[in-house]
Amino acid sequence: MVNLDNLKKEANRILKEEKVKYIIGYKKSSNGLFTVPAFIKNPEEVEKLTWDPTCVYNLTRFLVDEKRKKAKEKEPDERPVGLIVKGCDSRALVVLLQEKFINRDDVYILGVSCEETGVLDEKKLAKTLKGKKVKNIEFGKNDNFVVTTKDGKTEIPAKEILAERCLECNANFPVISDILFGEKVKRKSDNPFESLEKFESLSKEERWTFWKEQLDKCIRCYACRSVCPMCYCDECVADTINFAVIAETTAEEKAQKIKWVEKSPVTSENFVYHLVRAIHLAGRCIDCGECERACPLDIPLRLLNKKLEKEAKELFGYEAGFDADVPSLVSSFKDEDPEDFIR
Amino acid sequence: MAEEFEPKIVAFLCKWCSSAGSDLAGVSRMEYPSNVVPITVMCSGSISPLYIFSAFNRGADGVLVSGCHPGDCHYIKGNFYARRRIALVKKLLDYIGLEPQRFQMSWVSAAEGKKYTQIIKDFVKELKPLGPQTKLRRNL
Numbered sequence: 285m286v287n288l289d290n291l292k293k294e295a296n297r298i299l300k301e302e303k304v305k306y307i308i309g310y311k312k313s314s315n316g317l318f319t320v321p322a323f324i325k326n327p328e329e330v331e332k333l334t335w336d337p338t339c340v341y342n343l344t345r346f347l348v349d350e351k352r353k354k355a356k357e358k359e360p361d362e363r364p365v366g367l368i369v370k371g372c373d374s375r376a377l378v379v380l381l382q383e384k385f386i387n388r389d390d391v392y393i394l395g396v397s398c399e400e401t402g403v404l405d406e407k408k409l410a411k412t413l414k415g416k417k418v419k420n421i422e423f424g425k426n427d428n429f430v431v432t433t434k435d436g437k438t439e440i441p442a443k444e445i446l447a448e449r450c451l452e453c454n455a456n457f458p459v460i461s462d463i464l465f466g467e468k469v470k471r472k473s474d475n476p477f478e479s480l481e482k483f484e485s486l487s488k489e490e491r492w493t494f495w496k497e498q499l500d501k502c503i504r505c506y507a508c509r510s511v512c513p514m515c516y517c518d519e520c521v522a523d524t525i526n527f528a529v530i531a532e533t534t535a536e537e538k539a540q541k542i543k544w545v546e547k548s549p550v551t552s553e554n555f556v557y558h559l560v561r562a563i564h565l566a567g568r569c570i571d572c573g574e575c576e577r578a579c580p581l582d583i584p585l586r587l588l589n590k591k592l593e594k595e596a597k598e599l600f601g602y603e604a605g606f607d608a609d610v611p612s613l614v615s616s617f618k619d620e621d622p623e624d625f626i627r
Numbered sequence: 628m629a630e631e632f633e634p635k636i637v638a639f640l641c642k643w644c645s646s647a648g649s650d651l652a653g654v655s656r657m658e659y660p661s662n663v664v665p666i667t668v669m670c671s672g673s674i675s676p677l678y679i680f681s682a683f684n685r686g687a688d689g690v691l692v693s694g695c696h697p698g699d700c701h702y703i704k705g706n707f708y709a710r711r712r713i714a715l716v717k718k719l720l721d722y723i724g725l726e727p728q729r730f731q732m733s734w735v736s737a738a739e740g741k742k743y744t745q746i747i748k749d750f751v752k753e754l755k756p757l758g759p760q761t762k763l764r765r766n767l
Contacts, residue, residue, distance in 0.1 A: 484722070488721075488724050488726070489724065490724075491722065491723065491724040492723065492724025492725070492762060493724075494724075495723045495724060496724075496762075521677060544677055544681055546765070550765075550766065551766070552684055552763055552764060552765045552766055553684075553765070555680075555684075555723070555762075555763055556677075556680045556681065556684050556763070559676075559680050559719060559720075559723070560676065560677050560680060562719060563676040563715065563716060563719060566715050591718070591719065591722050592715060592718075592719060595714075595715060595718045595719075596715070599714055599715075599718075600711065613711070614708065614711060614712055614715075615708075616711075617704065617707035617708055617710065617711050619697075619707075621707070621710055621711055621714070622714060623697070623710055625714065625717055625732060626710070626732045626733060626734055627731060627732070627733040627734070627746055627749075
């Protein structure tokens with residue numbers, strides 16, 4: 285189990301020794317139950333840090349913002365940022381390192397292991413407790429979550445309220461870290477593509493009806509893009525629509541700014557946007573499930589990314605986020621890559 | 628009598644092999660269906676998946692990507708990258724429920740005018756029973 289006191293002690297030490305600029309971690313939100321990202325700058329604030337099953341966020345995303353901010357500063361603080369990562373988050377970090385988006389010296393990694401559990405799914409929790417108000421959730425013994433409601437403490441097996449992605453996770457402890465809390469225990473992983481395979485067994489028309497229904501809902505708020513640590517492009521193909529054409533706009537400028545996707549949230553455009561996003565995440569998505577969590581319309585975006593994760597593994601034997609020194613999926617090839625579909 | 632459905636095919640041909648192959652078919656006066664709109668690109672490896680989605684989005688009934696045979700790429704390994712990328716796009720389009728026949732890839736060298744005409748003939752034959760592609764077509 286992760287010893288929170290040790291985590292705080294280490295956080296305190298690196299802040300006191302001024303080894304890091306600040307630490308990005310989790311703290312309790314004002315409702316007292318769920319956590320929110322915390323930016324700890326002073327050693328006195330370290331007490332706020334927490335670690336419980338509601339630490340769902342992938343904090344790696346803040347490194348993208350940090351890099352942008354740093355690029356604008358005249359005399360940037362070159363010290364690294366302390367970052368608390370779970371297993372999945374650490375894989376996102378590996379992909380960012382692999383793509384040379386960040387340097388290893390830019391970040392001091394405080395890894396926490398999920399061990400046999402993970403983070404919870406808010407909806408599943410509400411369902412299990414039948415609407416009872418939760419006061420506190422902690423990691424318990426024997427892979428249980430200890431949930432405190434007004435009726436007192438109850439132990440719920442983690443499996444019942446774990447997020448779907450945690451049930452299918454095969455990297456439950458950080459792949460890289462400067463200091464690790466908790467133990468490196470490999471989860472007895474069942475089928476990592478269980479929900480996907482269930483969906484794949486549907487007929488082609490059923491799959492089409494499903495996706496049409498789902499992507500019809502999309503309002504193009506781009507929450508999925510904003511929350512994704514991999515969506516760090518300065519300019520997104522979905523955004524070239526912001527280009528204003530005026531009388532002085534030259535033909536050359538217009539030619540360089542092609543409208544690939546219309547802004548209108550209609551089915552056809554939503555499909556192009558989501559398909560492009562899925563393809564751009566092929567071999568990079570590490571299944572942190574943030575897009576699906578952030579989606580205000582509950583579009584099962586994980587199913588889309590998971591499909592390409594599976595194909596990358598089956599066709600090319602590639603798994604994202606385990607090794608920063610290998611070339612990425614689409615920037616490499618093997619002679620024996622399948623070509624039975626080519627005429 | 629109702630007019631027969633004529634599919635519209637967008638073909639992305641690489642400049643060095645497939646485009647030359649289609650030229651050869653032309654100058655040799657080989658006959659093949661006129662349903663195809665060829666777009667010459669520098670290399671099959673330069674074809675972004677976005678081109679393909681966009682072609683379907685703007686009303687293509689079928690999309691063909693064609694490049695040099697493996698090992699013959701003008702840029703040494705562009706078609707190997709294409710092979711990987713297109714495999715993923717093909718799987719993804721199939722997954723969301725688009726008919727897999729609508730998206731094809733082929734290797735056509737500059738000497739294979741005959742093969743090019745055959746590919747187009749087969750492609751048109753396969754697309755005709757499917758009817759127009761409406762799933763990804765823009766409908767604003």
